[in-house]
Amino acid sequence: MHVLITGGTGYIGSIAVEIMRTQGFEVSILDDCSTGHADSVPTGLRFVAGSLLVRADIDQALEGVDAVLHFAGKSLVGESVEKPELYQRINVDGTRNLLDAMKSAHVMKMVFSSSAATYGEPKEVPIRESAATLPTNPYGATKLAIDHMITAESKTHHLSAVSLRYFNVAGAHKAERGWLSERHNPETHLIPNVLRSTPNNPVRIFGTDWQTPDGTCIRDYVHVVDLVNAHIKALETLTGTGHEIYNLGSGTGYSVRQVIAAAEKATGQAIPTQDSPRRDGDPAVLVADISRAKQYLQWEPSLGIEEMVADTLQSFQ
Ligand SMILES: NC(=O)c1ccc[n+]([C@@H]2O[C@H](COP(=O)([O-])OP(=O)(O)OC[C@H]3O[C@@H](n4cnc5c(N)ncnc54)[C@H](O)[C@@H]3O)[C@@H](O)[C@H]2O)c1
Known part of the structure; x- marks a missing residue:
């Protein structure tokens, strides 16, 4: 085809x-x-x-x-x-x-x-x-x-x-000729920004008082x-x-702090963060119901947040 x-x-x-x-x-x-x-x-x-x-x-x-x-x-x-x-x-x-x-x-x-x-x-x-x-x-x-x-x-x-x-x-994908990954400019996605966080330019956490187990937003x-x-x-x-x-989606949500914890595990280093006010229009939780895709596409995600963070990290190196 x-x-x-x-x-x-x-x-x-x-x-x-x-x-x-x-x-x-x-x-x-x-x-x-x-x-x-x-x-x-x-x-x-x-x-x-x-x-x-x-x-x-x-x-x-x-x-x-x-x-x-x-x-x-x-x-x-x-x-x-x-x-x-x-x-x-x-x-x-x-x-x-x-x-x-x-x-x-x-x-x-x-x-x-x-x-x-x-x-x-x-x-x-x-x-x-x-x-x-x-x-x-x-x-x-x-x-x-x-x-x-x-x-x-x-x-x-x-x-x-x-x-x-x-x-x-x-996440990212390793081709024979090297890694293919996110190269957005500006980068608005959490995982690359967490991995690029520095003490001078810490990743911002928008809202720490949400109705979620650790107070940060949950996304899929x-x-x-x-x-x-x-x-x-x-x-x-x-x-x-x-x-x-x-x-x-994965059908499972991860909070901002859980993504940061996964990045700290992958890098072996503390990720600098800065608590910031909530952004307008940001819902507390956005998680997909993926049962339709499972049923009609016979599809199921096989890779979790650890792989997404680890592959992104490798693609940057
Ligand atoms: N990345 C995400 O998390 C996400 C989530 C939901 C939906 N999407 C959708 O998935 C698609 C791909 O996203 P992405 O993250 O790879 O974005 P991206 O910006 O990396 O890729 C979009 C591509 O479209 C090309 N393009 C833009 N305008 C064009 C035009 N007029 N003619 C021809 N090409 C044009 C760009 O050059 C770019 O290569 C987008 O439609 C996006 O809305 C992405």
């Missing part, structure tokens, strides 16, 4: 490229490298250095393709609050262009990187796919708009699609390798037409 990976030079996309090509998939990449890194592209692979906003680039990338894994997009919550029109243009309009081009090229299979941000502040935890979707920022709103667009496309144009709503993706983390494997399983389910949505 020939798969186009949009966003294939980014964090998750580059690891998807690596795992899929070693499993025998033919892989092409479409990426404008706005937040990705061209040096992650393996030699000999078709790489269209282009944008979701340019139809000719998408058409070129879709040549000979059977299915699309759609990772490309903007994904910083804070930036989306400052520049909502940018998120509308790249995420929503860009995906519209991709869907139109897929229709013309008769490519009818898609797996989309949706997000837990579509749910907003949940009334019940763990969060099921049937929970209300009330995003609290423009980033989450664009992911929800795309999910709706894909549902409509599956009804009107026979698209076969899966949206995977990731919680927090972490999934290892990037488990996440990519879920995409491969999702691809296998794309037979008829329709649009399914699955949460991807």
Whole structure:
């Protein structure tokens, strides 16, 4: 099967490229490298250095393709609050262009990187796919708009699609040519920031008085390798037409202090921290109910927080 990976030079996309090509998939990449890194592209692979906003680039990338894994997009919550029109243009309009081009090229299979941000502040935890979707920022709103667009496309144009709503993706993957890992700038994810914490620039803990066992926020983390494997399983389910949505997480939450403790164990050193006030809009606990993915994708995460921290640490060395 020939798969186009949009966003294939980014964090998750580059690891998807690596795992899929070693499993025998033919892989092409479409990426404008706005937040990705061209040096992650393996030699000999078709790489269209282009944008979701340019139809000719998408058409070129879709040549000979059977299915699309759609990772490309903007994904910083804070930036989306400052520049909502940018998120509308790249995420929503860009995906519209991709869907139109897929229709013309008769490519009818898609797996989309949706997000837990579509749910907003949940009334019940763990969060099921049937929970209300009330995003609290423009980033989450664009992911929800795309999910709706894909549902409509599956009804009107026979698209076969899966949206995977990731919680927090972490960890790294060792390819033959070296580690592939997070290289976001700015880095907003907890694990890399914990590992880079220094006495002069300590990692901040936003709120220590939450209604949780140790007072810090609880989040759900999934290892990037488990996440990519879920995409491969999702691809296998794309037979008829329709649009399914699955949460991807570990189904278990870890508090900020538990992540810091895992990092201290991995590094053998105390991690400098700074207690800070709560951030607006941060719920106390966000944990996925992953029973749908277990049942319908036959998928289960195999790597825990220790591996996520240890692999990230190794990738930095
Ligand atoms: N990392 C997480 O924890 C997480 C959680 C939930 C959802 N997601 C989603 O997963 C996807 C991948 O996330 P990531 O962490 O790898 O982000 P990333 O920023 O590393 O990767 C995104 C890629 O998309 C490319 N891109 C952006 N705009 C483009 C455009 N107009 N045309 C072509 N390419 C473009 C970037 O250059 C980059 O390589 C995103 O859609 C993100 O919203 C990520």
